[in-house]
Amino acid sequence: DSGVTQTPKHLITATGQRVTLRCSPRSGDLSVYWYQQSLDQGLQFLIQYYNGEERAKGNILERFSAQQFPDLHSELNLSSLELGDSALYFCASSVRPETTHEQYFGPGTRLTVT
Amino acid sequence: AQKITQTQPGMFVQEKEAVTLDCTYDTSDPSYGLFWYKQPSSGEMIFLIYQGSYDQQNATEGRYSLNFQKARKSANLVISASQLGDSAMYFCAMREGLGDYKLSFGAGTTVTVRA
Secondary structure, three states, X not given: OOOOXXXXXXXXXXXXOOEEEEEEOOOOOOXXXXXXXXXXXXXXXXXXXXXXXXXXXOOOOOOEEEEEOOOOOEEEEEOOOOHHHOEEEEEEXXXXXXXXXXXXXXXXXXXXXX | OOXXXXXXXXXXXXXXXXXXXXXXXXXXXXXXXXXXXXXXXXXXXXXXXXXXXOOOOOOEEOOEEEEEEOOOOEEEEEEOOOOHHHOEEEEEEEEXXXXXXXXXXXXXXXXXXXX
């Protein structure tokens, strides 16, 4: 158990819908990262937050957005869902990126768009 | 261009034997970090080992060791004394620079340990 929690574990929804994925980092971790794992794209970085502020952005679609709240939990919002958005979405956390090496991953949320 | 290349899609290894998983990387940044993660069939990503670009010694963590050859830009993972529980997908990843901490992942290598 990495200490990072993600909810829900599974999500099945229809095209065009909007969903919210939630992540609670390990206690004390200030930085949260979101990754998408799909069969065709592999594991891709989406976005990073550090202590409530956006720190880095990867291949995140405009239909996707994220935020980190004062209690440090983070949410990833996916809207106008398409079949190709079906993937495993991971949240990872680290204390301070510049002083720690590893990112601890949550169990992931498996999103299926039908 | 691909930053992390894992050329072995799948490997079989006999229980108690060692296995080497290949990873090559591409970066022009002198400061970077290399990681290996394990993903069992249950789906979670488990951190295994880390090697910094300035580290003089190869990293080791229990049965895992990282064979870091900087000039060749390779960071191979060696799993010694393989166990059935080592059957999983293994990902090599890289973090570049000091200001951006995202990880770039390779395509992964599936390891199957045979009894």
